[in-house]
Amino acid sequence: xxxxxxxERGVAEINGLIERQRLLIxxxxxxxYDTTSARTVFDSLLVSLAxxxxxxxxxxxxxxxxxxxxxxxxxxxxxxxxxxxxxxRLEYA
Numbered sequence: 405x406x407x408x409x410x411x412e413r414g415v416a417e418i419n420g421l422i423e424r425q426r427l428l429i430x431x432x433x434x435x436x437y438d439t440t441s442a443r444t445v446f447d448s449l450l451v452s453l454a455x456x457x458x459x460x461x462x463x464x465x466x467x468x469x470x471x472x473x474x475x476x477x478x479x480x481x482x483x484x485x486x487x488x489x490x491x492x493r494l495e496y497a
Contacts (some may be wrong), residue, residue, distance in 0.1 A: 405467055411460040418453040425449055 425446045432439045 405463060408460065408463040408467060411456055411463055414456040415453065415460060418449060418456055422446070422449045422453060 425442065429439050429442045429446060432442055
């Protein structure tokens, strides 16, 4: 399912951006700069992450329900490799 792969990619990408933004905020604070704008961006990234996680969860649930609904293939009956018993069954048929 392409949508699920896209959501997974989005989660990974946003996680990377969140980490970079966290480090930027830390650096700005250390250097004495105002971090208000950087924190606003950080908060927006957290919202984006929550949305990607929600979408990923929804898509996984859809995929799992489709798997549960799919008909299961019947297993073939066990085949006896004992030729003697097969011949006896043919004799009595």
